[in-house]
Amino acid sequence: MKPVNPKTGARSSAIKTQIDENLKRVYQQALTEEVPDRFVELLAQLKAKESQQ
């Protein structure tokens, strides 16, 4: 086993936690944006086209 420097180990795990928090924030920000109408319309059009067939 590689000896772990407790201080460096704790810091790098703190960095990892902070990176993950920021990643979640980036992702959540995009996730909570309002869905543009174009996608709702696109899916409605696809559905309408199919029910015609």
Next chain:
Amino acid sequence: MTASGGGDPRDQLVTLVPSLRAFALSLCRNGAQADDLVQETLLKAWSNMDKFDPATKLEAWLFTILRNTFYSALRKSRREVQDSDGIHAASQFDKPDHDGRLAFKDFERAFDQLSPEHREVLVLVGASGYSCEEAAEMMGVAVGTVKSRTSRARKRLAELMGLAEGEDMLPDADGGTAAVLSRSSVIAA
């Protein structure tokens, strides 16, 4: 025939648009391009829905289509623009100031500079809550590759943020002081 229980998975597509956009944006880092990617994904998913296995997660299946679409376009454009890496290398990243606040803007700038492959693995594993096994399946690579890529991506991100080993991105009680002290000693030296 449609799957039992859930009905036509196509009816669920609209509810998954927000996560598709979030994932697309983490790959492209450009809103217009991300939305085009989402549109292409929805069209492909719609016409290939018979290939979806209802026993699996629809979102994971869509993410797979989205990333494959993204990377095949990227491979094409990389052949066209050979020097994209050179351009990135030229725009040197300024080291952020550590002033005791959460350096989210700095984080975003560093995140922008990662390769799409690194952003992808970080978002799948670190932000959207997929397991390494699920991410491996979506990315078409071994689980070990997902794990090693995740750790390289974290390391690269820390480097881009000017966080050498032992420094702290969110300076708090003692970590912050240590980071500031080590930084000043570098400047003074």
